[in-house]
Amino acid sequence: MRSEAPGPHHDWLDDDAGPVVRPYTVTGGRVQPSAGRFDLVAFVVAGPPEEDRDGVPQLQPEQRAIIARAQRPITVADLAADLNLPVGVIRVLLGDLLSSGRISMYDPPTSRQFPDDDILKAVVDGLRAL
Amino acid sequence: MDSELSDQPTAKRRVPLALKILIAGGFGVGKTTLVGAVSEIRPLQTEEVLTDAGAGTDDLSGVEGKQTTTVAMDFGRITINSDLQVYLFGTPGQDRFWFLWDELAFGALGAVVLADTRRLADCFPSVDYFERRGIPFVVGVNCFDGAKRFGAEAVRGALDLDPDVPVVLCDARSRQSGKVVLVALVEHVAARRAERVSAN
Numbered sequence: 001m002r003s004e005a006p007g008p009h010h011d012w013l014d015d016d017a018g019p020v021v022r023p024y025t026v027t028g029g030r031v032q033p034s035a036g037r038f039d040l041v042a043f044v045v046a047g048p049p050e051e052d053r054d055g056v057p058q059l060q061p062e063q064r065a066i067i068a069r070a071q072r073p074i075t076v077a078d079l080a081a082d083l084n085l086p087v088g089v090i091r092v093l094l095g096d097l098l099s100s101g102r103i104s105m106y107d108p109p110t111s112r113q114f115p116d117d118d119i120l121k122a123v124v125d126g127l128r129a130l
Numbered sequence: 131m132d133s134e135l136s137d138q139p140t141a142k143r144r145v146p147l148a149l150k151i152l153i154a155g156g157f158g159v160g161k162t163t164l165v166g167a168v169s170e171i172r173p174l175q176t177e178e179v180l181t182d183a184g185a186g187t188d189d190l191s192g193v194e195g196k197q198t199t200t201v202a203m204d205f206g207r208i209t210i211n212s213d214l215q216v217y218l219f220g221t222p223g224q225d226r227f228w229f230l231w232d233e234l235a236f237g238a239l240g241a242v243v244l245a246d247t248r249r250l251a252d253c254f255p256s257v258d259y260f261e262r263r264g265i266p267f268v269v270g271v272n273c274f275d276g277a278k279r280f281g282a283e284a285v286r287g288a289l290d291l292d293p294d295v296p297v298v299l300c301d302a303r304s305r306q307s308g309k310v311v312l313v314a315l316v317e318h319v320a321a322r323r324a325e326r327v328s329a330n
Contacts, residue, residue, distance in 0.1 A: 023177075039237065040205075041148035041217050073145045077205050077217060081174035087203075088178060106145040110237045115149060119214065120320040123149065126210030127313050130168075130305070 023089050026062050031088060033095025036105055040077040040087065043106040044094060046070040059102075063093055070103055148215045151315065152234055153204075154260070155244030156252025157223035160272045160302035162204045164244060165218045168308035169206025173220075177202050178230060201227050203234075216312075221256070231259060240266040240315050244302065247271060247280045250288055257289055266319045268296040270311040294321070 024031065046067045059067070065083055076094065080087045097103045109115075115123075153161045166173040178201050204220030219234050235241075241260050245253040253269070260267040271285050280288075282297040291297065296314045300307040 040219065041150050043145045045145065075148055077176060080176040086177040108148055108237050117320060120316055122214060123210055123216060123316050124313055127309050130309055
C-alpha cells in the first residue's frame with residue numbers, strides 16, 4: 001500500500017525494484033557495530049523512556065523503529081525482517097543504541113549443558129502439539 | 131502473562147529463550163519450503179550483508195577497500211510457549227557463503243540436513259560440516275513427487291552416516307512431516323546429551 005507520491009511517477013520504482021537508498025547509507029557507511037556481538041537470536045529490549053528531551057542526539061527513523069519494536073523483547077533476526085534491513089545494518093544501529101544505553105541485549109546461553117532436559121522436553125511436546 | 135514479569139527484577143520484561151535450528155542441504159532441495167511449512171510466520175528472508183575481507187584486501191583503514199555482498203537467509207519461528215521460541219534458519223545454498231555458516235551455527239541446538247535422493251551428493255558438504263563441528267543433525271530425505279524413493283537405510287549407507295544419526299523420510303511441503311523431522315532432531319539432541327552425561 002503506497003500512497004500517491006508527489007512528483008513524477010516512476011514505474012520502475014516499485015517494490016520489486018528493491019531499496020532506492022543503499023542499505024548502508026543509514027549507518028553512514030559503517031559496517032562494524034561500535035559495540036556488541038548481536039547473535040541472530042539475541043533479544044533486544046528498549047531501555048526506560050528517556051527523560052531528557054534536549055541535548056541528546058536525535059535518533060534516526062530506523063533507530064526509533066527499533067526502539068518502538070523493542071518495547072517487548074525482540075530478536076535481532078526479527079528486527080531485520082520487520083524493518084526490511086540487512087542484519088549487518090541492524091547490528092550497526094544496535095551497536096549505537098547499546099553504546100548510548102538506549103537498549104539492553106540478552107544473549108542466548110551458550111554453555112554445554114544448555115538447553116537442559118526440561119527445555120528439550122518442552123520443545124518436543126510443543127512441536128508435537130502444533 | 132503479566133504475573134510472570136516480576137520474576138526478574140532487573141529485567142523490565144521477561145526475556146524469552148530462543149533456540150536456533152539450522153535447515154541445511156543443497157540448492158533447491160526444499161529448505162525454504164520446509165521453513166515455510168512449519169513456521170508460524172511466513173518465511174522471512176533477511177539479507178545478510180557481508181564484508182569481503184578476502185585475499186588481497188589487507189586494507190584495514192576503513193570500509194573503502196571492502197566489498198559488500200548480500201545473501202538472503204530464510205528464517206522462520208515457532209513459539210513453544212511465552213518463554214520459549216524456536217528459530218529456524220535456512221543456510222545459504224551456495225558454496226561461496228560457507229563463512230556465514232559459522233555464525234549461523236554458533237550456539238545452534240542442531241541442524242536438519244535435507245537430502246534429495248536424485249542429487250544426494252548435494253548434501254555431502256552439509257553433513258561434513260556438522261560432523262566436523264560436532265553439531266547434532268538429522269537427515270531429512272525430501273520425497274519429491276515422482277522421485278525414486280530410497281529407504282532410509284540406503285540413504286544412510288550412501289552418506290556413510292554414523293549409526294545414531296536419524297534419517298527421516300519427509301515431505302518438506304507438509305507441516306506435519308516437518309514437525310516429525312524437528313521432533314526427531316530434538317530427541318536426537320536429548321539422546322546425545324544423555325550419553326554424554328552417562329559417559330562422565
